[in-house]
Amino acid sequence: MEDGGADGNRLEDVWSRTLRSRLSMHDSVHDTRRERELRDSTRIFMLAERADMVAALHSLDVRINALSPMSRLPPELLVHIFSYCIAESRTWQKKNIGMGWATVTHVCRWWRQVALCNPILWKHVYFPLNKSWAQEVMSRAKSAGVVVSWIQQPETTQPKRPTSDLALDKLDGIEQLRLNTFDGTLNDIEAILQLSAPILEVVDISCSPRALRVPTNLFGGDAPRLRSLSIRGCLEFPWTAPALCNIVNLTVGKGNGFINPTRADLLGALQTMQALEQLALIKCLPSVSHASSSSLIIALPHLQYLELDERLMRCVDFLQHIRMPATGIKLRLHSTHNGPATDYLLLFPLITAAGGRTPSPFTTLSIDAQSRRNLALEGNRSPFVDFEPWRSTGPDGADLQLDVEWRLDMGWNTVDLLHVFCETFSVTDLQKFYLDVVDYEPEPHSPAQKFEYTDWLRVLGSAKDLWHLETWGHPGPALCQALAQTSLDGEHWQRSEPGAPGEAFFLPNLETLKLYTSRLAHVFPEEQLTLRKFLPRLLQMRVGAGLPRMGLELSVYSQRMEEELQGVVESLDSLQDADPEYDHSGSDPE
Template identity: 25%
Template sequence: MDSSHPSNNCLHALDNKIKLLEDSARELKAYRNTLVPILRLPPEILYIIFKLSLPPSFGVLVPFSPIAPSTISHVCHQWRDISLNMPYLWSYINFTWLTSAGTAEMLARSKMAPLHLEARTMQWSIAKFEAFNRQIDAHIDHTRHLSIMATPQILRRMFKRLVSSAPSLEHLSIANSDTYEQNWPLLIPDNFFDGIAPKLVYLRLDNCGICWESPLLKGLRDLKLLSFPRYERATLKALLDALNQIPQLERLSLHGYIPIYMSVNLEPGFNVVLSSLTELDISAFALGCRLLLTHLVLPALVRLCVKAQSDDPAGRDVQNLVPYVARNAHGPHDTEALQSLFIGGNKTQTEFVAWTKPREKTDDWLRNSVYSPNRHLPDRIHLARVAFSTLNQNWPPEMDIPSLLYKNTLLTAFPLNSITSLTVKGRTPLSKQVWCTHASMWHKLKRVRLSYTAVPAFREMLEVAPREDTLLLPSLEELVLIDVYLDAKKVYYLYHMLIELVELKISLRTLDLRTCIVSNRAVQLLREIVVDVQGPAKKESGTSDLEWEWRGIDVVGEERGRDEEEHGLDGVPPFLGSWGTYDSDDNNTHNYDIDYSGDDETSSTDSEYVP
C-alpha cells in the first residue's frame, strides 16, 4: 500500500492529534487529582491514614485487613510512592492467600520492618510448606507476630526445622487443625526456637500442648491453652510450678485437661500468688477446676470464667467447687459490688453470670464472650465479673435436684446483697424455696426478668410471703416477661400475681411485655394494676391458632356485670387463670459451647438464652 497516499497522511495526522489529546487529558487528570482534598494532605498524614488500614490486633486466624497494601498503591502515583516507602505497610503477610511470587514481593517491600506472619496450611503441598518454613527461618530475627494453623504432621515438621532463636517474637499462635487426634497429643518441643524468645508475651495454643518446664513460658503476660491435651508428664505440681515462674501473667485461659494428681505431695498451704492476673478462664472437669483454684491466690482478678463438667451423678464435685469460685468472684480490689445477675440452664446445665455494672436494656446481651477468646468485643459491652457454668450429662432427664441445689448453693455463696437486676431463664428455674430463702435479702433489687418457666415459682413465693411487716423486694420497680405467649388463662394468672404484689406493698411501676405475644385488650386489663404496661410494638396478625378474640372486657369486677364474669377474656373465667407446666420458650436444647456476645442496639429477643 502506498504510504504517500493522501488518506494515509491524514490518518497519521489524526493519530498524532489523538496522542496529543491523550497526553493533555492525562496532564489535566493529574492536575485535577492535586485539587482533591485528600491528595493535598502532606505525606506524613497519609502515612498515618495508611497505617490505620492495618489490623488493630493480632492472634485471630482471619485475613489481616480488608484493605490490602496493593490496593492502596494502585490508587495514584502519589499513594504508590508513599506506600512503597512504608515498609511497615507490607509487613502483614498472609501466606494463605498469596502466591510464592506475591510473598517474595511483600517480604522485599517490608525490608527489615517487624513482620506479622499468618498461614493456614491444611491444603498445602509438602513443597509449599517447606518453602514457607524457609521463609520463616530466614526472617525469624525480625518476626514479631506468628500465627499458624496446620495439621499435626505439618506442625511436627515445622517444630523440627524452626530451632533458631526468635529475638523479636512477641505473639505466637499455633493451632492444630486435627481435633480428633487423641492417641498422640501434639506437644511443642523444648528446642522450638531453641527455647529463646525473650520478648514473647502472648502465647495461644489450640489443640496442642506444651511442657510446663518450657522456657517459652517464662516472660508471658497472656497465655491461652485451648483444648489442651492430656499427656503423661503433666502433673498439677508441674502446672503450679510453671505458673509460679510467671508472676507477671495478666490473662490466663486454660481449656481442656487440668491434671488432678500431684506426682509429689505439696507442702501444706502451698499456694501460687499471681499478683498481676486480672482475667482467668478455665474449662475442665470440676475436680481439676477445684484443685487449681485451691492453690491460686489472685489479688488483682477482675474477670473469672469457670466452665466445669461434672462426672458425679449427684453433683458433689460441683458443690465442692462453688466455694472456690465464690472466693474469687469479688474482692477488696473491686470498686463496685455485683449488681446484675443472670441465672439459666436446663436439665443438664446450670449457668450463673454476674456483673458489677447495672443493667442496660437487657441483661442477656451483657453476657460476654468469656467463652470465646477469639472475639474482640467493643468497649461498650461490659465484661462479666464472674461467669460460672456446669455440665453433667449423667443426670437422668427427670432429675432436676442437682441443678436446683447448684443454684441455691451459688446464691448462698456469692455476695449478692447489692444486686439491682436479676434474670432467671431456662428449663430448671429457681424453685419456690430458693426464692423464699434469698429474696428477703435482695433489698436493692429493682428489676426482675423472667422466662416462661420461671414465673410460677416467683408467684408461689409471693403467695406464701407474710402480708404484714414484710420487707420482701422493697425496691422492685420493673417486671419483665421474656418471650411468653399470653393467652387468656395466663393473663388472668398474671393479673392475680400483680394483685399479690400490691398486697405485699411492692410498688411495681413497669410491666414489660414487649417480647411477648399479647393482645391490646390484655394490656389494658393489666394497666388497671400497673400503670406502665409496655406491650409489643406491633400486634400479632394472621390466622394462626395462637390467635384469640377478646370479649371487650376491660376490668374483672362485680360492677362490670354477670356477662363479663361469665365470659371474661376469651371466654375464660378469671378464677381459672393458670400458667401451665410445659415449656413454651425454653424448648431448645442448650448447647454447652456457646458464644456469649451481643449488641446493645438489638432487642432483647435478639440475644436471649438460646444456642
C-alpha cells in the same frame, strides 16, 4: 542429430524450466528476506511510535490525575483512608480479591507511593498469601514489628496451603504471630516455633484436628519480649521452656493425644512464671489419680484471671495447690462431672482458701457446671451452713462484685445450686446476675426443683445493687411474677412474710434487663401471667418511682417478636404519651 538436437532442445527446455523455477525460488527467497527486513524495520518504527504514544498517553494520564482531587489528597489523609481499608480488609478477602486492601496500591502512582512509604500500613500480614507476596509485604513493613495472622474460618472455601507458604524462615521482624487453622495445614509449624524470636510479643495458635507438638526448645530460648502465649490443640507442651519465664498471659489447650502433665511438673512450671496475670488451662490439668499427695502449694501473686476447663475433681485438686491474690480475681470454671453433683460444693471453700482470705476475693465468679446427676440437699440444708466466712459481707468485702453466671446446659441442678449459692453467699452485693435455664422443666419424678418465685426472691430480694439481670431460656412463671413484683420505690418496698406473693423486689439500680425467651406471650394457666403483661408494668413502676427514664436498657429476644411485642409497644406508647420525656427506644426488638 536433429533428433538429438530436438531431444537436446527438449532437455534444455526442461532444464530451463527447472532452472527458472529454481532461480525463481531463489529470487523469492531474496524477496522474503527483503520483505522481512522491511517488515522488521517497519515494526521497529511502529513499536517506537507506539512507545511514544504510550508515553504520551501516560503523560496525559499523569496530567489528568494531577487535576483529580482524589489523587491530590495529602499523604496523611490517604494513610488515614488506607488505615480504614485495612481495618475492613475482610471484605476484600470475602470477594476473593487476593491483594486485599493492598489493591489500593494499584490505583495510581501517587497512591502507591504513599502506601509504600508508610511501613506502618504493612504491619499486618494476613495469610494465606503466596510466599513471594508475603515476603514483599514483610519487606515493606521495614522496621515496624509485623503482625502475622492466618485466621481460617471453618467454613472457608480457600484452597489448602502448606505451612511453607507462611514464608516464615525467620521470626526476626515478627511482633505477633496468630495462626488459626482447621484443616491440619500447620504441619511445619513446629520448625517455626524453634526459631529465635527477638521481638515476638504475642503468639496465638489454634489448630485442629492434628495436634501441635510444641518444641522443647521453644523459640530457641530466645524470645525476651514474649508476654502472651496461647496454644490450643497441643500434643505436647514444654512447661519448663526458658522462653516462658517472663510470660504474663498463658493459655494451653489440649489437643488429640495430649499427655497431661503431672501435678509436680505443672506446679513447678507455674512457680517459675512469677509475672503470670492470666492463666487458662483447657483440659490439661493433671489427672487426680496421677497426682501424688504432695503438699506443694505455689503462689501466683499477680494472677488476675484464672480459667479452668476440666473435670471437676481435677479443678478441685488444682485449686488446692495454688494461692492467688487476695482481691480482684476473675475466675471462670467450666467443669464436667460424672459423679454426684454435690461434689460441686467442694469448689466454694477452695476458692476462698486459694484467695487466702475471706470473703471471696473474686470480682467475677462464673461457674459452668454440667452434671447428669441431680444435686439433692437433704432438708434444704446447705453443707455450708457452718461455713460462716462465706456469709460475711463485712467492710472488707466492700469491693466485692459477684457476677454469677450459671449456664447449665439442660437446666440440671440450676435451682439446687442456686439454693446453695444463696445460702452460702450473701447476695447483698450482687450487681450482675445471669441465669441460663433452657426450657427447664424437671422430669415428673426428678428430685430437681422448679425455678420458683421464691428462688427469684432469694436472688433478688436483697440485691439492691443489682444493675444487670439477664436470663436465657425460660424460667417459668416465676420470672413474670418476679418482674411484676419488682418495686423501684423504696417506700413501697416492704418485707412481709418471706416468699409471700406480693413481696416486692427493690431494684432501683437496674439498668439492663435482657430476656432471651421464646415464650413472651405464653400464658401460665395457674397465674394467668405473661411477660408481655408485666414488662410495661415494670416500666410504669420505674416512671412512677421517678427513676431515670433513659437508664434502662431493655432487650427482649423472641421468635415471634412482632406479635408478642404488640402489647408491650402499645403500653410503652401510652407511657410516652403521659410523659413526653420517656424514651422507650431500648425496647425495640433486635
